[in-house]
Amino acid sequence: MTKLDELCINTIRMLAVDMVQEANSGHPGMPMGAAPMAYVLWTRFLKHHPGNPTWPDRDRFILSAGHGSALLYALLHLTGYDLSIEEIKRFRQWGSKTPGHPEYGETPGVENTTGPLGQGFSSGVGMAIAERFLASHFNRPGHEIINHYTYSIVSDGDLMEGVASEAASIAGHLKLGKLIYLYDNNHITLAGAARLTFTEDVCKRFEAYGWHVQSIEDGNDLEAIARAIAAARSEVSRPSFISVRTHIGYGSPNKQDTFEAHGAPLGPDEVAATKKNLGWPLEPKFYVPAEASAKFREALDAGRKQEDAWKGKMDAYRRALPDLAAKWDQIMSSRLPEGWDKNLPVFPPGPKGVATRVVGGQVMNALTPFVPNLVGGSADLNPSTNTALKGLGNFQPPPSPAEPTQGTVSGPWGYEGNNVAFGVREHAMGAIVNGMALHGGLLPFGSTFLIFSDYMRPALRLAAIMKLKTLYIFTHDTIGIGEDGPTHQPIEQLTGLRAIPNFTVIRPADANETVEAWKVALQHRGGPLAIILTRQALPTLDRSKVAPASGVARGAYVLTDATSSKPKVILIAAGSEVHPALEAYEKLKAEGISARVVNMASWELFERQPEEYKRQVLPPEVRTRVSVEAGSTLGWGTYVGLEGETIGIDRFGASAPGKVLMEKFGFTAGHIVDRAKAVLAKKKTMES
Ligand SMILES: Cc1ncc(C[n+]2csc(CCOP(=O)(O)OP(=O)(O)O)c2C)c(N)n1
Numbered sequence: 001m002t003k004l005d006e007l008c009i010n011t012i013r014m015l016a017v018d019m020v021q022e023a024n025s026g027h028p029g030m031p032m033g034a035a036p037m038a039y040v041l042w043t044r045f046l047k048h049h050p051g052n053p054t055w056p057d058r059d060r061f062i063l064s065a066g067h068g069s070a071l072l073y074a075l076l077h078l079t080g081y082d083l084s085i086e087e088i089k090r091f092r093q094w095g096s097k098t099p100g101h102p103e104y105g106e107t108p109g110v111e112n113t114t115g116p117l118g119q120g121f122s123s124g125v126g127m128a129i130a131e132r133f134l135a136s137h138f139n140r141p142g143h144e145i146i147n148h149y150t151y152s153i154v155s156d157g158d159l160m161e162g163v164a165s166e167a168a169s170i171a172g173h174l175k176l177g178k179l180i181y182l183y184d185n186n187h188i189t190l191a192g193a194a195r196l197t198f199t200e201d202v203c204k205r206f207e208a209y210g211w212h213v214q215s216i217e218d219g220n221d222l223e224a225i226a227r228a229i230a231a232a233r234s235e236v237s238r239p240s241f242i243s244v245r246t247h248i249g250y251g252s253p254n255k256q257d258t259f260e261a262h263g264a265p266l267g268p269d270e271v272a273a274t275k276k277n278l279g280w281p282l283e284p285k286f287y288v289p290a291e292a293s294a295k296f297r298e299a300l301d302a303g304r305k306q307e308d309a310w311k312g313k314m315d316a317y318r319r320a321l322p323d324l325a326a327k328w329d330q331i332m333s334s335r336l337p338e339g340w341d342k343n344l345p346v347f348p349p350g351p352k353g354v355a356t357r358v359v360g361g362q363v364m365n366a367l368t369p370f371v372p373n374l375v376g377g378s379a380d381l382n383p384s385t386n387t388a389l390k391g392l393g394n395f396q397p398p399p400s401p402a403e404p405t406q407g408t409v410s411g412p413w414g415y416e417g418n419n420v421a422f423g424v425r426e427h428a429m430g431a432i433v434n435g436m437a438l439h440g441g442l443l444p445f446g447s448t449f450l451i452f453s454d455y456m457r458p459a460l461r462l463a464a465i466m467k468l469k470t471l472y473i474f475t476h477d478t479i480g481i482g483e484d485g486p487t488h489q490p491i492e493q494l495t496g497l498r499a500i501p502n503f504t505v506i507r508p509a510d511a512n513e514t515v516e517a518w519k520v521a522l523q524h525r526g527g528p529l530a531i532i533l534t535r536q537a538l539p540t541l542d543r544s545k546v547a548p549a550s551g552v553a554r555g556a557y558v559l560t561d562a563t564s565s566k567p568k569v570i571l572i573a574a575g576s577e578v579h580p581a582l583e584a585y586e587k588l589k590a591e592g593i594s595a596r597v598v599n600m601a602s603w604e605l606f607e608r609q610p611e612e613y614k615r616q617v618l619p620p621e622v623r624t625r626v627s628v629e630a631g632s633t634l635g636w637g638t639y640v641g642l643e644g645e646t647i648g649i650d651r652f653g654a655s656a657p658g659k660v661l662m663e664k665f666g667f668t669a670g671h672i673v674d675r676a677k678a679v680l681a682k683k684k685t686m687e688s
Pocket of ligand 1 (some may be wrong): 027065067068115116117118155156157158159184186188189190248262288507
């Protein structure tokens with residue numbers, strides 16, 4: 001290690017120490033131990049341009065151990081990203097660009113929101129998938145426009161989390177050779193020594209997953225780290241795992257190698273002792289020596305050259321391959337081409353109808369000629385979720401297996417495949433889909449039964465925090481699935497998803513609404529979106545008798561209304577429950593009670609509408625309302641008010657045929673009529 005290297009590494013360490021001390025909050029230990037590997041990676045290998053953090057062919061870097069955010073902020077500041085020393089000084093403060101954990105969209109150069117351990121690790125796999133998919137679609141001999149690595153620094157906590165194991169397993173299977181992870185093997189976690197809970201041979205585990213594994217005994221040995229990264233880069237057919245033995249809180253005389261260095265400021269005395277120990281001036285705080293600054297800032301010039309070289313390649317590409325270049329521009333800007341919706345199916349009305357999951361599959365396959373970057377799959381449920389993209393191949397490492405494989409997907413076998421078989425790994429699927437969206441260029445989706453969205457929830461929440469454009473197709477939406485019973489019947493899942501800020505849920509009521517839901521999904525901005533579909537057939541509504549399905553785009557719309565003047569009662573239903581609500585409407589009408597049926601396909605889309613529209617759909621003066629949804633009633637009170645009633649399910653389901661369950665749980669026209677009358681009677685009593 002040269003004197004300059006040491007100075008630079010200590011600059012990172014001491015910036016992190018000062019940031020945490022000044023904020024009186026944060027995690028100094030990890031940055032202090034991991035600074036050397038980060039330094040080597042960022043100054044010798046990482047292809048990045050601090051002047052343009054979004055250039056498409058940059059290497060991606062994820063700090064999966066997001067609690068060590070001070071490390072990332074120090075690197076971003078020092079190498080010349082738009083992150084001033086003032087922002088560094090305002091670590092963890094209101095409105096700063098240096099929040100407690102790295103937040104995508106808040107800080108230039110932060111590629112991924114991390115903090116919940118395991119997520120960064122797993123979404124990196126999605127970035128590597130995106131890179132290979134785009135490379136195989138767009139690179140041509142002599143014209144390589146996408147070819148980059150995805151790096152991450154991961155910690156003990158990351159590797160303990162199950163999601164990382166799922167992601168590591170599929171990354172090994174997919175032979176993602178351009179994925180390189182450095183393991184900050186410091187033997188310490190938040191609450192004590194890692195060996196309290198973590199004694200397996202991690203390296204052997206990664207070998208078993210099919211990763212290329214290296215181990216470095218001294219985390220301060222820059223040349224060993226550099227050699228390992230170089231070896232990892234030349235290993236093209238396996239992802240790489242480099243275990244680096246580090247020391248948490250390195251340099252702190254009293255806290256190094258202790259869990260006290262993990263998540264609390266060192267304290268003024270220990271900061272002073274550490275600075276003294278590392279030969280660092282006590283003052284000023286946030287000291288950046290000029291030589292260190294100059295060394296780090298080489299990244300600006302080097303990065304500009306790298307980006308310029310790429311732009312040159314892109315210009316040549318545009319001249320040689322104008323059609324492909326146009327396609328590239330289209331997907332990189334997430335634009336939909338002219339006529340993208342012209343082939344969408346239209347379904348004739350009929351009582352027999354069709355399961356909306358089946359329609360979902362048809363719509364997706366009608367879209368793919370126009371949306372070639374629709375990439376994703378299910379967690380081993382393609383035959384049930386109907387999400388196979390026909391003829392578009394399996395995303396798999398070439399070559400094709402000698403033995404024929406079974407499955408729902410036809411087309412080529414290789415990295416050009418749009419169908420990603422995630423295996424039974426819902427949580428990793430969620431995180432991988434996030435990584436694909438973060439990478440750019442892909443419109444990713446994941447699919448499973450609605451009940452198992454629970455297994456994806458931490459990743460869904462992160463997608464929502466990051467406002468990613470990710471899509472989910474959750475089928476088997478209610479007790480209507482029938483015999484599989486309570487373990488497979490969603491109850492609180494819809495409410496749970498609706499409770500996530502920035503997350504949009506659409507529950508179409510028939511085939512044509514499913515088409516509309518997909519149209520909304522493709523044009524949606526501002527966060528993830530889930531389309532909730534049925535296993536069982538639903539009648540296809542006769543739109544000459546009820547309002548057009550395009551009303552779905554407004555979230556809620558009046559499907560059918562009182563024939564004369566104001567309705568006496570409003571039935572608000574969603575998804576499959578719209579059908580018994582419509583029957584109830586007819587029954588009430590026959591009895592001379594004028595009703596309105598509001599189809600509330602999406603709460604979130606409805607909430608985005610102007611007040612005036614909302615009041616038209618749910619007039620404030622009509623407070624006699626009944627909601628009908630075969631799920632938790634929590635939340636429906638917002639729409640039915642204190643004088644209304646909810647018909648829902650606030651217990652677990654049961655194993656029986658779906659039709660029987662719907663009857664037993666009260667989703668029948670008769671029951672809805674009874675409750676509507678009860679609401680009207682209650683109003684009468686209150687008035688008298
Ligand atoms: C999913 C999740 N669970 C718990 C935490 C709280 N937490 C933050 S860091 C950490 C473990 C720290 O150990 P390690 O990953 O080895 O980091 P180091 O101590 O080396 O900084 C925990 C439990 C978290 N951030 N994410």
